[in-house]
Amino acid sequence: MRVWLPPVMLTVLLCALSAGMPALEPLFEWMQPDKQNVIYERESFLFLLQNHLMLVVISALVGTVAAVAGGIFATRPAGRDFLPLVSQIASIGQTFPPVAVLALAVPVLGFGEAPILVALILYGLLPILRNTLAGLEGVDATVRQAALGMGMSPFQVLLQVELPLAGRVILAGIRTSVTINIATAAIGSTIGARTLGDPVIAGLVNGNTAYVLQGAILIGMLALTVDSLFEAAERVWDRRFLPQTAG
Amino acid sequence: MSIYSSVASNTMPNRVLPVLGCLALALVWLLDLGVIQPNRIVPGTGHGLISAVGGPWAGLVSLVLAGCVLLSFLPLRRRYLPLLGLVGLSLALLPLLLEVFAGRHLPEDAPYARSSIGAGFWCLLFLLSLMLIEILGRLGSGRGLQLMILAVIVGSWLWILRGGGLESLSLVREFNARPDKFEQALWTHLALAFGAVGISAGLAFLLALKMIRSVAWRRPILGAVSFLQTIPSLAVFGLLIAPLSALAAAFPALQAMGIRGIGWAPALLALVAYSLLPMVRNTFVALTEVPESLADAGRGMGMNERQLFFKLKLPLALPVIVEGVRITTIQAIGLTAVAALIGAGGFGSFIFQGLGQAAMDLVLLGALPTIALALLADALLTMLAASLKPTPATA
Numbered sequence: 001m002r003v004w005l006p007p008v009m010l011t012v013l014l015c016a017l018s019a020g021m022p023a024l025e026p027l028f029e030w031m032q033p034d035k036q037n038v039i040y041e042r043e044s045f046l047f048l049l050q051n052h053l054m055l056v057v058i059s060a061l062v063g064t065v066a067a068v069a070g071g072i073f074a075t076r077p078a079g080r081d082f083l084p085l086v087s088q089i090a091s092i093g094q095t096f097p098p099v100a101v102l103a104l105a106v107p108v109l110g111f112g113e114a115p116i117l118v119a120l121i122l123y124g125l126l127p128i129l130r131n132t133l134a135g136l137e138g139v140d141a142t143v144r145q146a147a148l149g150m151g152m153s154p155f156q157v158l159l160q161v162e163l164p165l166a167g168r169v170i171l172a173g174i175r176t177s178v179t180i181n182i183a184t185a186a187i188g189s190t191i192g193a194r195t196l197g198d199p200v201i202a203g204l205v206n207g208n209t210a211y212v213l214q215g216a217i218l219i220g221m222l223a224l225t226v227d228s229l230f231e232a233a234e235r236v237w238d239r240r241f242l243p244q245t246a247g
Numbered sequence: 248m249s250i251y252s253s254v255a256s257n258t259m260p261n262r263v264l265p266v267l268g269c270l271a272l273a274l275v276w277l278l279d280l281g282v283i284q285p286n287r288i289v290p291g292t293g294h295g296l297i298s299a300v301g302g303p304w305a306g307l308v309s310l311v312l313a314g315c316v317l318l319s320f321l322p323l324r325r326r327y328l329p330l331l332g333l334v335g336l337s338l339a340l341l342p343l344l345l346e347v348f349a350g351r352h353l354p355e356d357a358p359y360a361r362s363s364i365g366a367g368f369w370c371l372l373f374l375l376s377l378m379l380i381e382i383l384g385r386l387g388s389g390r391g392l393q394l395m396i397l398a399v400i401v402g403s404w405l406w407i408l409r410g411g412g413l414e415s416l417s418l419v420r421e422f423n424a425r426p427d428k429f430e431q432a433l434w435t436h437l438a439l440a441f442g443a444v445g446i447s448a449g450l451a452f453l454l455a456l457k458m459i460r461s462v463a464w465r466r467p468i469l470g471a472v473s474f475l476q477t478i479p480s481l482a483v484f485g486l487l488i489a490p491l492s493a494l495a496a497a498f499p500a501l502q503a504m505g506i507r508g509i510g511w512a513p514a515l516l517a518l519v520a521y522s523l524l525p526m527v528r529n530t531f532v533a534l535t536e537v538p539e540s541l542a543d544a545g546r547g548m549g550m551n552e553r554q555l556f557f558k559l560k561l562p563l564a565l566p567v568i569v570e571g572v573r574i575t576t577i578q579a580i581g582l583t584a585v586a587a588l589i590g591a592g593g594f595g596s597f598i599f600q601g602l603g604q605a606a607m608d609l610v611l612l613g614a615l616p617t618i619a620l621a622l623l624a625d626a627l628l629t630m631l632a633a634s635l636k637p638t639p640a641t642a
Contacts (some may be wrong), residue, residue: 031489081262084384085377092380095625096618097581103598103614107607108366183479187585190602200485204588209489209508216485220478227477 003232010225017221018045021214028210038210040199045218052195052222055113055185059120060178067125068170071132072158083133090130098123098184102191111192120184124177131173135166168237175230182223186215196222263381264319264330271374272312278367281348284417286359287606293365299348308344308371311337315378327386334378335396339403341372346412353415361417363608390630417608418615429597429612436593436620439511439586440579443518448572450519451526458531468527476524480582483520484589487513514591518582522575529571533564566635573628580621584613594620 021039028038073079074086102119109115139162147157189197196219203211279293280300296305311333318330349362383393413419422429454472458465475483492508495501506512537560545559587595597613600606 085263085381088380088384089377092622095577095621097577097584097621099581099584099595099598100614100617100621103602103610106602106610108369111605179477183481186479186481187588190588190599197481200481201588203485204509209492212485212488216482219482220486223477223479223482 003235007225007229007232010221010228014049014218014221014225015046018049018218021045028213031213032208032210035208035210037208040202040211040214042202043194043198045196045199045214048194048196048198049218049222051193052182052185052197052219055117055120055188055193055195056178056181056226059117059124059181060174062121063124063177064128064174066121067128067173068132070125071129071136074133075136076154086129087133090126090133093123093126094130096123098180099187102184102187106191113193116185116188116191116193120181120188123184124181127176127180128170128173131169131176132166135169136162138169139165164241168234168241171230171234171237175227175234178226178230179223182219182226186219261319261381261385264378265316267374267378267381268312268316268319271371271378272309272316274370274374275308275312275367278370279365280367281345281352281365282363283352284361284363285357287361287417287608288604291363294348294352296367299352299365300344301347301351304344304347327382331379331382331386331396334375334382335400338372338375338379339400340407341368341375342404342407342413344368345416346407346410349412349415360415361420361608362415363417390633394626418611421606421608421612432592432594432596432613433616435511435591436580436583436595436617439514439518439583439591439593440576440620443515443522443579443583444572444576446515447519447522447526447575451523451530451571454523454527455530455534458527459534465531469531472523472527475520480517480521480585481588483517484513484586487516488589491516509590511591513589514583514586518579518586521582522579525571525574525578529574530564530568533567533571534560536567537563563637566632569628569632569635573625573632576624576628577621580617580624584617 025039032038070086074083098119101123102116105115105119109118143161143165144157147161148154152160185193185195186197186200189195189201196215199211199215200219201215203209203213203215276296278295280296282291282293284291296308300308315330315333318326318333345362345364345368353362354360379396383396386392407413408419414423454468458468488508491506491513495507541559541563542555545555550558583591583593584595584598587593587599594613594617598610598617599613601609601611601613
């Protein structure tokens with residue numbers, strides 16, 4: 001259980017900071033003596049945190065389902081024709097800067113939460129797709145043959161052999177995707193999503209460093225919390241599956 | 248096995264191209280090809296394919312797409328070459344559609360009216376590019392051919408652009424309104440991105456050497472640089488503002504150098520911090536993975552450690568190091584666009600200005616060059632890495 005300690009502590013700290021930011025007012029007043037308001041009050045930090053997290057979670061869920069489905073399709077006999085193109089898209093797509101993808105979503109879909117969600121899903125898909133392809137292609141052909149020889153159906157081979165073996169690589173892809181999306185969602189507040197980027201942008205516009213700092217601290221904490229969660233999940237995964245494959 | 252499958256895939260009907268072709272055909276008829284706006288801000292009226300370019304051109308577009316679908320169904324051996332010609336030519340001449348559209352629909356007496364590109368055109372461009380990638384992959388073409396085709400397409404676009412028929416295109420208008428600013432943004436963007444890559448390459452090299460010399464430093468250094476990579480860019484830019492302004496206030500000399508809480512200084516610092524992880528990781532892995540047998544052979548030939556490093560390890564490690572530079576450069580080009588939020592300039596300033604004014608074409612003027620820069624850097628550095636791969640002398 002010790003692996004779950006850092007994420008739990010970081011989560012508690014993150015929630016406490018979001019809820020108790022007004023209590024730190026004297027500190028920010030000392031930093032920024034010339035401003036009337038030193039605590040961002042347009043929305044509560046807890047609401048922004050919740051909204052930010054929701055955008056990231058929804059895009060990660062949809063992205064994972066779509067990317068894993070796409071990866072499975074392109075590695076089956078029926079979809080093999082599409083494999084070169086799909087892997088090309090996954091690698092070329094990742095050279096597109098996330099900000100540019102976000103910016104391109106606006107002319108097509110307009111301002112607000114919907115275009116950000118679409119941009120996050122599409123962009124977040126790519127690392128997961130690439131890792132799914134790498135994971136499934138990395139499964140030893142002899143292992144697959146052995147499973148088929150044991151009388152498993154191709155579907156059983158996929159569920160019980162290929163996906164568990166590829167799972168660790170896919171999980172790493174989801175981690176990359178979520179890390180990128182937390183950062184991109186923060187920038188999303190420039191196109192009208194209400195995320196933890198709001199205080200930063202508002203602070204930059206009004207020249208209020210205290211706002212910027214509050215937003216930046218919470219965004220950084222959120223990223224660290226989620227990353228430590230993935231770290232713990234990967235450790236648990238390794239402990240459960242690696243000794244078997246090694247032995 | 249591989250010989251069989253390659254022969255089979257060359258004569259068997261291709262299923263990817265028909266799917267892409269049919270999708271393009273459907274989307275180009277369903278979506279608006281172009282939009283006419285009475286001025287910069289007012290939303291315009293969209294025009295579908297027939298209304299935008301008229302019957303003959305609509306027929307030609309449909310015919311080309313249908314031709315691609317048919318050609319890829321035929322079990323011919325050499326069908327990929329004509330397909331390459333067809334798709335390449337369509338891509339090269341695609342802007343002509345916009346020219347025809349502007350010529351047919353732009354009112355003569357409205358100087359502020361502008362035409363802009365509709366979703367149908369973007370879809371057509373995207374799907375044709377995917378078809379081109381698929382065809383080039385099936386042909387197993389070398390890098391030379393790929394570059395030549397890209398050059399022909401880009402050259403043809405520039406030639407059409409210089410013809411003047413696209414003057415009314417809103418993207419061109421936005422550019423013509425600020426050519427100096429565009430050039431300045433380009434240089435700022437390049438200076439920030441490549442400055443950061445250069446500085447972090449030097450730093451990463453030193454860090455990697457330290458990691459190779461002493462095992463105790465490996466975990467802390469890798470931990471620190473991956474910690475930096477986890478923090479979102481907006482947060483890093485924000486967190487740097489307060490300390491840098493305090494520094495500038497305390498030391499007037501720094502202020503005279505232009506170092507302030509906002510501007511290029513925090514941007515460059517953050518970009519360097521972000522660039523360290525891929526750089527350090529690749530440099531370290533590349534230098535440690537040189538096979539020990541080769542080092543032994545070098546020692547046997549009488550090389551000292553210094554010669555061993557510069558004449559053997561470094562040349563062998565170089566392709567992997569360049570791969571790290573490639574990842575870093577692409578990332579830095581994207582993050583420089585975000586740095587515009589703290590007043591660092593570059594193409595990001597057009598993006599965020601455009602978003603603030605709801606002027607979508609200004610957003611495009613910032614976003615498209617950023618993407619183009621990233622793709623260009625990717626292509627050039629991939630080529631460099633490939634050319635640095637040592638070839639066995641006895642091949």
